[in-house]
Amino acid sequence: MQVIQLLQSYAAGRRDFRRVDFKEAWMPGVRLNQVNLRGADLTGSNLSQGMLLQADCKGAMLWRANLAQAQLCQTSLAKANLIRCCLRDSNLEGCSLQGADLRLADLQGAQLVGANLRDALLCYANLSECDLEGADLSNADLTGAVLTGANLKNCHMAKAQLERARLPQPENIGSGVLR
Numbered sequence: 001m002q003v004i005q006l007l008q009s010y011a012a013g014r015r016d017f018r019r020v021d022f023k024e025a026w027m028p029g030v031r032l033n034q035v036n037l038r039g040a041d042l043t044g045s046n047l048s049q050g051m052l053l054q055a056d057c058k059g060a061m062l063w064r065a066n067l068a069q070a071q072l073c074q075t076s077l078a079k080a081n082l083i084r085c086c087l088r089d090s091n092l093e094g095c096s097l098q099g100a101d102l103r104l105a106d107l108q109g110a111q112l113v114g115a116n117l118r119d120a121l122l123c124y125a126n127l128s129e130c131d132l133e134g135a136d137l138s139n140a141d142l143t144g145a146v147l148t149g150a151n152l153k154n155c156h157m158a159k160a161q162l163e164r165a166r167l168p169q170p171e172n173i174g175s176g177v178l179r
Contacts, residue, residue: 084103127146
């Protein structure tokens with residue numbers, strides 16, 4: 001399926017695009033709210049400044065994808081491959097990233113308030129200046145992650161792996177971090 005076909009189908013009311021192949025697709029600013037992209041291949045795609053609110057991207061391949069400044073509130077990215085993905089300054093409030101692979105991802109300045117990052121792989125990810133207030137990072141692997149300037153207030157980090165992680169100042173951590 002070509003990008004133009006996707007956009008025409010979406011405009012006509014179609015929302016189910018499971019397992020579709022959009023490798024290297026160029027779609028900055030795209031608006032695909034409540035779309036089903038389960039298992040879709042978006043390797044290397046540009047979705048920067050896009051809007052995928054309440055989308056289902058469970059198990060999607062987003063390796064090296066550009067989602068900078070994207071609006072992804074309430075989207076499911078559970079078990080998605082987001083290795084080396086750019087999510088800089090994106091809004092991921094209330095997202096499910098449970099079991100997602102975010103190794104080496106750039107999440108600098110992202111909004112992750114209330115996000116579910118249980119069991120996520122965040123090894124060497126850049127989470128500097130992120131707002132993770134109330135996020136669930138239980139059992140997440142944050143080995144070598146950069147969290148300087150991040151807000152971790154009321155964040156749940158039970159059994160999280162923090163070896164070699166660069167943590168924020170104590171005033172940004174709060175009392176609920178290791179619950």
